[in-house]
Amino acid sequence: MMQYGPMKDSSLENDGVSHPHQVGQYPQYDSFASEFLDHASDGFFNAHYDRPACFELLGDLDGKRVLDAACGPGLYAQEMVRRGAVVVGFDQSPRMIELCRQRVPTGEFRIHDLANPLDWLADETFDLVLVALAFEYVDDRVGALRELRRVLTPRGALVMSRQHPTADWLSQGGSYFDTRIVEETWSRGWRLRYWISPLERTCEEIHQSGFLIERLLEPRPTDYAATLNEEQFERLHREPGFMTLRLVRDGTGDR
Numbered sequence: 001m002m003q004y005g006p007m008k009d010s011s012l013e014n015d016g017v018s019h020p021h022q023v024g025q026y027p028q029y030d031s032f033a034s035e036f037l038d039h040a041s042d043g044f045f046n047a048h049y050d051r052p053a054c055f056e057l058l059g060d061l062d063g064k065r066v067l068d069a070a071c072g073p074g075l076y077a078q079e080m081v082r083r084g085a086v087v088v089g090f091d092q093s094p095r096m097i098e099l100c101r102q103r104v105p106t107g108e109f110r111i112h113d114l115a116n117p118l119d120w121l122a123d124e125t126f127d128l129v130l131v132a133l134a135f136e137y138v139d140d141r142v143g144a145l146r147e148l149r150r151v152l153t154p155r156g157a158l159v160m161s162r163q164h165p166t167a168d169w170l171s172q173g174g175s176y177f178d179t180r181i182v183e184e185t186w187s188r189g190w191r192l193r194y195w196i197s198p199l200e201r202t203c204e205e206i207h208q209s210g211f212l213i214e215r216l217l218e219p220r221p222t223d224y225a226a227t228l229n230e231e232q233f234e235r236l237h238r239e240p241g242f243m244t245l246r247l248v249r250d251g252t253g254d255r
């Protein structure tokens with residue numbers, strides 16, 4: 001993964017206007033959605049590192065109604081349906097939604113950005129919400145989390161995975177404590193802008209949006225991952241790469 005270090009220039013929103021302090025709503029994954037599907041289907045980081053941890057925290061899915069937020073090409077949705085869930089999903093990328101509909105014909109998917117209210121979903125209608133590897137791209141994370149909390153049943157849970165703040169700091173340098181946007185070009189030439197922030201900031205955003213952390217995993221790659229990339233396998237058994245959280249509503253009323 002080639003890294004650019006801290007981001008210095010500005011982004012272009014889909015309105016063509018520069019927003020140096022926002023990732024914005026431009027669907028960054030749209031132009032390489034098929035490549036992402038190819039990469040994530042059986043790749044080290046998605047199939048053998050992130051998904052096992054998220055499925056562990058999602059728990060039993062049989063008969064559950066699940067919202068797959070930033071669903072990508074439907075790799076999670078497909079497995080959740082296989083495990084007996086009823087899945088509704090959304091993503092900001094139109095191409096991802098096309099791929100998702102092809103992969104999971106029984107699911108219900110639409111183009112939607114986490115920056116916007118989920119006004120097409122009623123209160124307290126989902127047992128589980130999943131946000132896998134997408135929160136890094138959201139500017140107003142508290143606002144998005146509050147909306148996801150609204151659609152969860154009182155005993156529901158939100159499972160979120162994201163890059164580990166220590167991993168971000170090790171790769172980006174600078175101050176661990178800065179919340180900032182970085183820009184990278186990943187190995188397949190995908191150029192991405194996203195937020196990095198210290199653990200404290202993520203915990204505060206979770207608190208401000210009315211959630212409690214029920215569980216936090218710092219996953220290790222599965223044994224099979226060693227056959228794909230032994231060096232990464234060993235590194236990720238020494239240092240964190242992602243983290244996975246299960247959040248529950250804090251029960252102290254709406255915020």
Ligand SMILES: C[S@@+](CC[C@H](N)C(=O)[O-])C[C@H]1O[C@@H](n2cnc3c(N)ncnc32)[C@H](O)[C@@H]1O
Nearest residue numbers: 029070071072091092093113114132133134137
């Ligand atoms: C790394 S991919 C993860 C896809 C899927 N969750 C998975 O793990 O297979 C990130 C996804 O988040 C989506 N995304 C990024 N920012 C978003 C936003 N603000 N609202 C909705 N989707 C977003 C991207 O289009 C992309 O599909």
